[in-house]
Amino acid sequence: MGSDGYVPLFETKKVKGNVIYKLFAVSIFFGICLILVYRYSHIPREGEDGRWAWIDCLWLSCGSVFSGYDEVQFPRVDVFVCKADPTIEPPILVINTVLSVLAYDYPTEKLSVYLSDDAGSDITFYALLEASHFVKEWIPYCKKFRVEPRSPEAYFLSISDLNDVNEAKEFEAIKKLYEDMENRITRAAKVDQLTEEQQSKHKGFSHWDSYSSIRDHDTILQILIDRRDRNARDIEGYSLPTLVYLAREKRPQYPHNFKAGAMNALIRVSGKISNGQIIHNVDCDMYSNDSQSVRDALCFFMDEEKGQEVAFVQFSEGLKNVTKNEIYVAHFE
Ligand SMILES: O=c1ccn([C@@H]2O[C@H](COP(=O)(O)OP(=O)(O)O[C@H]3O[C@H](CO)[C@@H](O)[C@H](O)[C@H]3O)[C@@H](O)[C@H]2O)c(=O)[nH]1
Ligand SMILES: [Mn+2]
Missing domain, CATH: 1.10.287 (Helix Hairpins)
Structure with a gap:
């Protein structure tokens, strides 16, 4: 103290x-x-x-x-992914961002990912549930083939052909798994409805029984992967990062203060669940394009001399489809 x-x-x-x-x-x-x-x-x-x-x-x-020694000292990191608009931020895009941070090269028992859904959408919850299954295959695959970037969609687009036969086989298998998941999610998003069978897959869907509108609902909080659960493991038996869905309470008579309000709610909720010493925030339409990002930021926070003076590290954004006159040099070449 x-x-x-x-x-x-x-x-x-x-x-x-x-x-x-x-x-x-x-x-x-x-x-x-x-x-x-x-x-x-x-x-x-x-x-x-x-x-x-x-x-x-x-x-x-x-x-x-x-x-192994250094990792013992690593702090717990809570990643906040903020999402609001279900049309301009479709669930599959959000899930790619979530998967890119779940697959960070960081000790999984110290990593927790929170998705804040200001649209309070059951389709997004369903997409996150799908991602919580897919990640069991995705993390081992990323580790084995040192995948970059770890947003599945961006990674699949970046690979044109693979020389190694075994690697090509595994690539096709994981791509097929992703595409099947993508189809299920985009289909649900298109009709804006889930089947009874889909809803029966998790008790969390019952929250939407009492849900009246985006602007008027109770808190919806579900821990989809809990690191305290011994069964929360990937297909190789290694533990998984924690994964949490949150749609904060909304009432029409109160202002919700946009992203800042979402971040406040996330801090209160994460403080009770994982209480990470470091908070890492990404917008849901901005996947992380480097699996070392957390470690990179820690170089500043944990610096023996200057670390105490650092409260905030900002990564640059890389944008696609920017205009010629873009002045922040944020475009991908
Ligand atoms: O009620 C809301 C409104 C927005 N968001 C999220 O906030 C983020 C940013 O909002 P957006 O409207 O997409 O703003 P952008 O201009 O795309 O984002 C830039 O500008 C924002 C406001 O200055 C910053 O917060 C962002 O980090 C920065 O990338 C997105 O993930 C949204 O989903 C919420 O969580 N709740
Ligand atoms: Mn945005």
């Missing part, structure tokens, strides 16, 4: 008992070295059982010593 009563995002303190700490650190270091030496000197010989399992173990030990 800071002197002014606020909890700082992080702080740097001088360690007391430095000598004891150093002795402890050195003993741990020697302990790790001895484990590595033991593992190296006991590798089963060529032809003996368990040779590759042993080598794998050795590899994993080295990996955790040299790369």
